[in-house]
Amino acid sequence: MRFIVLALALFPTIGLAECPAPPDVRAEMLNLIAKSQAAKTYSDGRRVSGEMWEVWLRAPDEAAQEVLDAGLRRRDSYDFPGALAEFDRLAAYCPDYAEGFNQRAYIHFLQGNYEAALVDLDIALGLQPLHIAAQSGRALTLMNLGRIDEARVQLLEAVDNNPWLSEAALLAEGAPLGPKGRDI
Template sequence: MKHFVLICALVAGPALAETCPDAPDHDAALQALIGAARMAPDQGAAQALSQKMWAIWTDAPDEQAQAMLDRGMSKRSSYDFLGAIQDFDRLVAYCPNYAEGYNQRAFVNYLRHDFAGALEDLDRAIALSPNHVAALSGRALTLLGLDRLEEARAALTYALTLNPWLSERSLIAEGGPLAPVGEDI
């Protein structure tokens, strides 16, 4: 019987190594940063808080997932969009419950003007992380790209309730493409 258990453990070991652990629970820290962003006195203070949010979102569940995320982001930065998509595809296959894999793949699809693909990934990222401010603002930009202005305005308005300092706020200001529609006289 001992040999059977040992054989089962040896066989199962590699399969278990291919399972992504749960993403770290940073919800309390993220909520604190969102609260601080709402109260930030200026753009500079808000930018520092945004960088801390990014550190949370890009904290992958394990080293393997972190390597895939970092590699994909590096490829995206060097405009290797197909290589980045491949890395993010691997990441979401390995860690289907890690929101940032979907958010990063959405960003690459957005840059490629595949707005439908981006929107699908953004919706998944937001389902996994409802207060992912970057995914929410990315969703607004993607909806704008799809010319779905009312939905884009609503998405951006919600993102701005979480962080009123987002650079995308100019889109909803007077004269911007998502400015509230006024009444004609």
């Protein structure tokens, strides 16, 4: 009985429901990656990037969507502890939904907790290998941990999947993840 009361207190929106498995979006993401790679203009590329976000932000059920949206609102109003609590709830309720972990990683990143961010990003990418935002977030996290070579490899993968990422600028000559020095 104590567990039920505790569960309802921690997860009032969700209660004792079980999160359904997230839909398989691999084919949809592969199509969006192809559209991104074929885009000819910045505007077209950014539009496809937005379509990718629409896929990632589609929660498995209404309860999960409510928690995700609440966390995003808290994040957007700089209530990072509140956002983290919502994303913790989402990850506990939907442990197979990558975006819960990706958003929690972003909060950890914003708070400078790069090790925790990396753990969540690895989970997100294990669940959704084509989550390009998690790929680029992982690259930024590795960069902040001083793991430059790994960060470069990860960002190259993300940019290959979506050449319109703003983080691509980090790969330019002279940028933090740019090419190493030249031979004389």
